[in-house]
Amino acid sequence: MKPIDRKTEIINVSAKLFKEKGYSAVTMRDIAQAMDIKAASLYNHIKSKQEILVLIIIEIAEEFTSVIDEILASDQTTIQKIERVIQLHIDITLRNSDALACLNNDWMHLTDDDLIYFIKMREDYEESFRKIIKSGIANGEIKNLNIEVIIFSTLSTLRTLYLWYGKKKTIKPEVLKANMIQVLLNGIV
Amino acid sequence: MKPIDRKTEIINVSAKLFKEKGYSAVTMRDIAQAMDIKAASLYNHIKSKQEILVLIIIEIAEEFTSVIDEILASDQTTIQKIERVIQLHIDITLRNSDALACLNNDWMHLTDDDLIYFIKMREDYEESFRKIIKSGIANGEIKNLNIEVIIFSTLSTLRTLYLWYGKKKTIKPEVLKANMIQVLLNGIV
DNA sequence: ATAACAAACTAACAAGTGTTAGTTAAAAAG
DNA sequence: CTTTTTAACTAACACTTGTTAGTTTGTTAT
Numbered sequence: 001m002k003p004i005d006r007k008t009e010i011i012n013v014s015a016k017l018f019k020e021k022g023y024s025a026v027t028m029r030d031i032a033q034a035m036d037i038k039a040a041s042l043y044n045h046i047k048s049k050q051e052i053l054v055l056i057i058i059e060i061a062e063e064f065t066s067v068i069d070e071i072l073a074s075d076q077t078t079i080q081k082i083e084r085v086i087q088l089h090i091d092i093t094l095r096n097s098d099a100l101a102c103l104n105n106d107w108m109h110l111t112d113d114d115l116i117y118f119i120k121m122r123e124d125y126e127e128s129f130r131k132i133i134k135s136g137i138a139n140g141e142i143k144n145l146n147i148e149v150i151i152f153s154t155l156s157t158l159r160t161l162y163l164w165y166g167k168k169k170t171i172k173p174e175v176l177k178a179n180m181i182q183v184l185l186n187g188i189v
Numbered sequence: 190m191k192p193i194d195r196k197t198e199i200i201n202v203s204a205k206l207f208k209e210k211g212y213s214a215v216t217m218r219d220i221a222q223a224m225d226i227k228a229a230s231l232y233n234h235i236k237s238k239q240e241i242l243v244l245i246i247i248e249i250a251e252e253f254t255s256v257i258d259e260i261l262a263s264d265q266t267t268i269q270k271i272e273r274v275i276q277l278h279i280d281i282t283l284r285n286s287d288a289l290a291c292l293n294n295d296w297m298h299l300t301d302d303d304l305i306y307f308i309k310m311r312e313d314y315e316e317s318f319r320k321i322i323k324s325g326i327a328n329g330e331i332k333n334l335n336i337e338v339i340i341f342s343t344l345s346t347l348r349t350l351y352l353w354y355g356k357k358k359t360i361k362p363e364v365l366k367a368n369m370i371q372v373l374l375n376g377i378v
Numbered sequence: 379a380t381a382a383c384a385a386a387c388t389a390a391c392a393a394g395t396g397t398t399a400g401t402t403a404a405a406a407a408g
Numbered sequence: 409c410t411t412t413t414t415a416a417c418t419a420a421c422a423c424t425t426g427t428t429a430g431t432t433t434g435t436t437a438t
Contacts, residue, residue, distance in 0.1 A: 006384095006385075020297070021213075021297060021298075022213055022214075022295075022297075024210075024211055025212075025298065027425065028427080029424090037386065037387090038386075038388080039426085039427090040387075040388080040389090040427080040428080040429095041385065041387070043427070043428080044386075048427080049426065049427090105211075106211075108209070108211075109210075109211075109214065141378070142378060143371075143375075143376075145368050145371055145377065146364065146368040148353070148357050148360065149368040149369060149372055150372060152346070152349075152350075152352075152357075153346045153372045153373065156346045156348075156353075157341070157342045157346055159345075159349075160341075160345040160348075160349065161341075163341075163345075164341040164345075168341075171337065171338070176335075176338065179335040179338040180338060182332070182334055183334060183338055183339060183342045183376075184342065184376070185376050185377060186332075186375075186376040187332075187373065187374050187375040187377075188322075188331050188339050188343075188373070188374060188376075189330070189332065189375055195415075216394080216395065218394090218396095226415085227416075227417065227418080228397090229397080229399095229417075229418080229419090230416050230417070232396095232398080233414075233416075234415085237396080238396065238397090
């Protein structure tokens with residue numbers, strides 16, 4: 001019973017490096033050095049560099065997918081649903097911002113089935129969010145603006161939260177959440 | 190008098206490739222192949238791979254810097270200034286979205302003086318935007334919310350516009366602008 | 379004590395990297 | 409027509425890449 005197994009450690013260290021320089025610019029020797037071992041030793045724990053990327057990205061992508069499915073299926077108001085989506089992004093950002101950065105920047109280096117699977121999940125996620133907004137427009141909870149603009153504005157902000165948090169850790173999570181709900185829902189004017 | 194000189198062509202082709210796979214994943218042979226020549230021939234026009242990156246990024250960064258300086262110095266209302274910032278991002282996105290993607294994703298592969306210079310410009314840009322928002326809060330044009338949240342929400346959306354335009358070309362620029370102003374300033378509820 | 383395993387190591391390889399040197403063919407300038 | 413310039417080429421370089429093979433060492437189970 002170890003506090004953290006070696007494979008997980010490799011994944012965490014890799015995610016941090018991938019965030020800083022991008023998947024392609026990080027070598028197996030870089031990862032090994034950050035763990036104080038030799039590159040060849042990594043292969044006692046992982047199959048390939050590709051596998052590291054897959055393990056980092058797919059798990060988080062699946063979490064996003066499953067949570068938004070649950071939100072969409074619930075019988076809450078549109079406002080409440082959007083608030084929960086905001087909460088979801090904040091939660092994952094706080095818990096694992098390295099992996100999130102990796103998902104955002106390096107997903108295109110996935111290959112074959114993993115790439116197809118990821119793109120499918122991303123499309124499904126956006127489609128679920130679109131359904132939430134659409135029904136909000138239908139029942140008057142949301143303004144009747146161009147739906148694509150609404151979706152991309154909101155998701156852009158949520159998806160790149162990891163870029164800001166880390167620099168501005170002075171803001172407490174609850175305050176962040178409250179302000180983001182204000183800004184995204186009611187605007188700044 | 191050629192319609193477009195060879196060096197510019199290399200920069201444009203490179204920007205497109207960098208956007209798709211990232212700076213590190215694109216080889217000189219990739220760039221050459223996209224132009225139907227050999228990798229060595231590129232060196233008749235450019236000094237190094239690094240130089241391509243610098244030429245792509247710095248020019249756009251300078252444009253952002255100089256325009257926002259002008260906006261900040263003008264005597265318009267805060268709302269008008271923000272609208273002009275939105276316009277600025279839309280303009281550059283429409284004109285050169287490949288370079289913009291490159292600036293967003295690959296700036297960390299700049300080196301030495303170029304890196305320092307870029308980071309300085311980015312900080313200055315954010316500081317100028319912060320000043321605009323701050324004076325808007327001071328005179329009551331903008332709600333008194335957490336200023337960092339306002340800044341990062343707005344800039345996140347503007348900076349990643351290139352990810353969405355290209356997929357959703359059905360939206361006309363004027364419509365895009367009008368809707369973005371609505372969403373960013375007045376919210377969606 | 380002995381066997382089995384986990385996880386590190388050294389050494390190496392084949393492929394790919396950015397880049398340089400030297401050459402050639404066609405176009406522009408004199 | 410001759411010279412210069414432009415922009416392509418081939419061939420090669422030194423280095424880095426992900427990865428494999430085989431070995432060693434300390435820990436765990438029998």
